[in-house]
Amino acid sequence: MSSATEVNVSTGEANPYTPSVAADPIPFYDALRSHCPVATMEGMLGAGVYIISRYEDVRWALKHPEIFSSDLVAVDIGQDRPLIPLQIDPPEHAKYRRVIDPTLGPHEMAPLEDEIRMRVNEVIDQFVADGQVDAHAQFSVPLPGRVFLQMTGLPLEDLDLLLNWKDEIIRPGGGLLPPEEATPRRRAAGADLYGYFADVLKDRAENPGTDLLSRFFGTEVDGREMSNDEMLDICYLFILGGLDTVTSTLDCSLAYLAQNPQYRAALVQDPSLIPAAVEELLRFHTPVMQILRVLKQPTELHGVKMNTGDTVLLMLGAADTDPDEFGETAGEYCIDREVNRHLAFGGGPHRCLGSHLARLELRVALEEWHRRIPEYEITEGFELAYSPGIREVEKLPLEFKPLKLNPGV
Secondary structure, X not given: OOHHHHEEOOOOEEOOOOHHHHHOHHHHHHHHHHHOOEXXXXXXXXXXXXXXXXXXXXXXXXXXXXXXXXXXXOOOOOOOOOOOOOOOOOOHHHHHHHHHHHHHOHHHHHHHHHHHHHHHHHHHHOOOOOOEEXXXXXXXXXHHHHHHHHHHOOOHHHHHHHHHHHHHHHOHHHHOOOHHHHHHHHHHHHHHHHHHHHHHHHHHHHOOOOOOOHHHOOOEEOOEEOOHHHHHHHHHHHHHHHOOHHHHHHHHHHHHHHHOHHHHHHHXXXXXXXXXXXXXXXXXXXXXXXXXXXXXXOEEEOOEEEOOOOEEEEOHHHHOOOHHHHHHHOOOOOOOOOOOOOOOOOOHHHOOOOHHHHHXXXXXXXXXXHHHOOOOEEOOOOOOOEOOOEOOEOXXXXXXXXXXXXXXX
């Protein structure tokens, strides 16, 4: 079934949270923009839930948090308080960004490249001689986890524990459980995660180091030091961002390149194309398909009246494939795209904190993968399954010519 059928043109209703949309979102995006630029999810999530899909509309909404609020978004992902700075609007939002941004800026990320390259090769070493790999479980998941643990000074042996909590919070039961089953699992995982970081922060206060978490101590927000609860809320968000979205992007990227050998070969022949490929893959396979906002005031868009308190899904994936912004090749992979103002990292004041780290990880991962595994394909007959909302591949079996260990630099 085509994912375009998830848009009811006659009623303006749409549902992005289906396996068919996750597997093939482009037809769904096209139908939204063309026929229902402001669609409704009435009958699915209740009244007052809208989907905005055109690039200029989504970009405008991202730039106006005074209308499209983040701090009013009542999404229970196991947290006790609003996540900092994701669920806080300006001007309070800016106070936290001034503290956190310098720790994750391009200047701070650049020195990590050699270490990340070493981590990538450590992961590849585990399977390169086998000739086959579940690239999701054995590459896309452990790689960003190892990088995150390195940056935060957390022990490598805790990775599986953190990944389990992250999955229980973001997609309990694979992301398809009804709310009455998903909510208690999220809350239990959230409580465990808070407890874990409470112990970590206590240790950092007594034994400070040079890691990212140690830098929280002594930093000031609006002329005062951050409270323990504020640091806990930032740690909670770091786990969700640091251990999930890079995984999703790597999954989608390797799956696409495995199915399109001409594009894969181009990166092998000319690795200088990889930075542009990263941007195009982020655009074309926008991993976070949509983000939520809540209206602070009545708004009308394309003749649709939305009220204060209504929930809005800003469909980033649809915006990133809008021909009005990206031309006639918007629905295609185009590595020589001259202008690529994609919204995969969001936009406006809430633009993703970790975008510089994510770009670095993705570039180095694709460079080293294609240096060591230049030819690969999906196991014959296997059908990929993608999770809704955040497009993660549940299993990605790849086959390639077995290679002797050849660690990178």
